[in-house]
Amino acid sequence: xxxxRISSLLSRSLSSSLPFSVRxxxxxxxxxxxxxxxxxxxxKHTQLLINxxxxxxxxxxxxxxxxxxxxxxxxxVAEGDAQDINLAVAAARKAFDEGPWPKMTAYERARIILRxxxxxxxxxxxxAALETWNNGKTFQQASxxxxxxxxxxxxxxxxxxDKIHGLTVPADGPYHVQTLHEPIGVAGQIIPWNFPLIMFAxxxxxxxACGNTIVLKTAEQTPLTALYVGKLFxxxxxxxxxxxxxxxxxxxxxxxxxxxxxxxxxxxxxSTETGKTVLELAAKSNxxxxxxxxxxxxxxxxxxxxxxxxAVELAHFALFFNQGQCCCxxxxxxxxxxxxxEFVEKATQRAKRRTVGDPFKSGIEQxxxxxxxxxxxxxxxxxxxxxxxxxxxxxxxxxGSKGFFIQPTVFSNVQDDMLIAQDEIFGxxxxxxxxKDLDEVIxxxxxxxxxxxxxxxxxxxxxxNTLSRALRxxxxxxxxxxxxxxxxxxxxxxMSGIGREKSVYSLNNYLQVKAVVTPLKNPAWL
Ligand code: ADP
Numbered sequence: 001x002x003x004x005r006i007s008s009l010l011s012r013s014l015s016s017s018l019p020f021s022v023r024x025x026x027x028x029x030x031x032x033x034x035x036x037x038x039x040x041x042x043x044k045h046t047q048l049l050i051n052x053x054x055x056x057x058x059x060x061x062x063x064x065x066x067x068x069x070x071x072x073x074x075x076x077v078a079e080g081d082a083q084d085i086n087l088a089v090a091a092a093r094k095a096f097d098e099g100p101w102p103k104m105t106a107y108e109r110a111r112i113i114l115r116x117x118x119x120x121x122x123x124x125x126x127x128a129a130l131e132t133w134n135n136g137k138t139f140q141q142a143s144x145x146x147x148x149x150x151x152x153x154x155x156x157x158x159x160x161x162d163k164i165h166g167l168t169v170p171a172d173g174p175y176h177v178q179t180l181h182e183p184i185g186v187a188g189q190i191i192p193w194n195f196p197l198i199m200f201a202x203x204x205x206x207x208x209a210c211g212n213t214i215v216l217k218t219a220e221q222t223p224l225t226a227l228y229v230g231k232l233f234x235x236x237x238x239x240x241x242x243x244x245x246x247x248x249x250x251x252x253x254x255x256x257x258x259x260x261x262x263x264x265x266x267x268x269x270x271s272t273e274t275g276k277t278v279l280e281l282a283a284k285s286n287x288x289x290x291x292x293x294x295x296x297x298x299x300x301x302x303x304x305x306x307x308x309x310x311a312v313e314l315a316h317f318a319l320f321f322n323q324g325q326c327c328c329x330x331x332x333x334x335x336x337x338x339x340x341x342e343f344v345e346k347a348t349q350r351a352k353r354r355t356v357g358d359p360f361k362s363g364i365e366q367x368x369x370x371x372x373x374x375x376x377x378x379x380x381x382x383x384x385x386x387x388x389x390x391x392x393x394x395x396x397x398x399x400g401s402k403g404f405f406i407q408p409t410v411f412s413n414v415q416d417d418m419l420i421a422q423d424e425i426f427g428x429x430x431x432x433x434x435x436k437d438l439d440e441v442i443x444x445x446x447x448x449x450x451x452x453x454x455x456x457x458x459x460x461x462x463x464x465n466t467l468s469r470a471l472r473x474x475x476x477x478x479x480x481x482x483x484x485x486x487x488x489x490x491x492x493x494x495m496s497g498i499g500r501e502k503s504v505y506s507l508n509n510y511l512q513v514k515a516v517v518t519p520l521k522n523p524a525w526l
Pocket of ligand 1: 190191192193217218219220248249250251253254255256258269270271272274275277278
């Protein structure tokens with residue numbers, strides 16, 4: 001019923017907004033920001049989810065969560081801290097040591113995960129609306145791309161549950177040797193705000209498929225959708241204590257989780273600085289293994305043979321997708337000198353055409369940044385770019401006077417040593433740099449502390465092969481970008497992180513390998 005309400009609301013908004021194709025020249029919907037669409041979705045869950053029940057924080061405290069379109073409060077959410085983390089870890093511990101989850105057959109676990117995916121599908125429009133409301137990403141993106149991807153991720157991991165098994169090892173001696181792949185135990189997981197549901201899936205999917213129990217801390221900016229899907233997981237038959245969700249701040253709830261002595265593994269996605277803190281807390285407490293997915297400053301390399309129009313569109317997508325709030329954003333656009341001028345001209349025109357406004361409206365490509373802190377940070381980088389010798393081609397300021405909207409911005413003539421070419425801006429700011437030859441661009445692209453991803457745009461197979469092997473990054477997208485299928489591993493080289501998420505590789509993060517060695521009575525039958 002709620003889904004119908006939202007659809008009718010969206011179709012009303014459609015008729016009151018211009019179709020995308022006749023939109024004048026970008027930044028065109030500032031007026032819409034004065035009158036934001038109020039999604040007709042009820043915020044049902046704002047408490048902590050511990051041991052299968054929604055409960056208040058032990059301190060009784062709450063914190064506000066916002067609509068980034070307006071900066072207005074949309075709900076008050078229970079604020080978990082160390083006390084709540086203790087309760088959640090105790091529930092997860094009991095569920096692991098005594099509960100049915102790790103002991104039930106892998107097939108039964110898969111069935112519960114699949115039932116959950118079905119429930120999410122049934123509630124997907126309401127969930128997408130909640131994601132847009134709390135995060136500011138476009139409803140189009142949330143409903144058409146992220147919710148289906150979320151469901152797909154759980155289908156993928158349900159598929160793995162009963163295919164996780166060890167080996168029989170031909171040891172040198174009269175022994176029967178086998179390896180058992182066992183769940184690690186209680187997994188602590190800390191996720192960021194830029195893809196609240198997708199990050200939930202990347203973390204929770206493999207941990208549950210392997211039979212672990214979980215304490216998940218959501219980002220303080222976006223606590224709502226995880227609580228909603230947490231409820232659905234229990235409706236699907238997940239036993240109490242298997243998935244506990246604590247909303248709260250990083251230095252209190254997050255740090256308590258990373259340093260907890262009874263948490264067996266920690267997985268984190270966020271900034272490199274916070275990742276270092278999490279690793280330190282993990283090492284100083286009980287030496288729990290850590291998976292870290294951190295920052296990036298990905299090069300996107302447009303070679304001399306490129307079809308410029310296509311390269312412009314892909315480079316635009318690589319940077320501006322999700323308001324530029326992607327750890328793997330193609331935020332250093334290297335363009336060969338032979339096509340540079342044409343590229344800059346066309347990239348600027350494309351950025352000017354980008355439609356910014358109420359993310360609930362059809363045809364809008366860009367919503368607001370997540371919060372005032374990120375908004376101010378991006379504005380500081382815009383100032384830094386304008387004070388350098390980079391050339392501001394378009395944008396460079398906020399959009400409107402309400403909420404956290406920023407004009408799509410393009411800087412050309414960017415040099416490698418400028419702050420805007422070195423730091424992760426996490427906003428809609430494209431930096432274009434000129435290069436002369438492949439050796440030079442390889443060296444420059446790799447001269448960064450990050451190594452999360454890279455994009456290569458060329459029609460020449462040899463160039464593609466050379467670049468994809470030479471670039472020090474966890475993912476190289478050739479003539480594509482941001483392809484995030486569940487089966488493709490994702491993670492960083494260098495200070496972009498440790499370990500891989502998604503894919504078969506992610507299972508190793510949540511498994512212990514036990515060797516079982518038994519003497520053979522009759523060595524003749526080795
Ligand atoms: P950003 O700067 O993009 O918000 P952070 O890395 O600070 O990224 O945040 C990502 C996640 O890490 C959030 O859930 C946040 O609450 C959490 N976090 C922040 N500080 C800490 C900390 N000291 N210990 C553990 N988690 C933290």
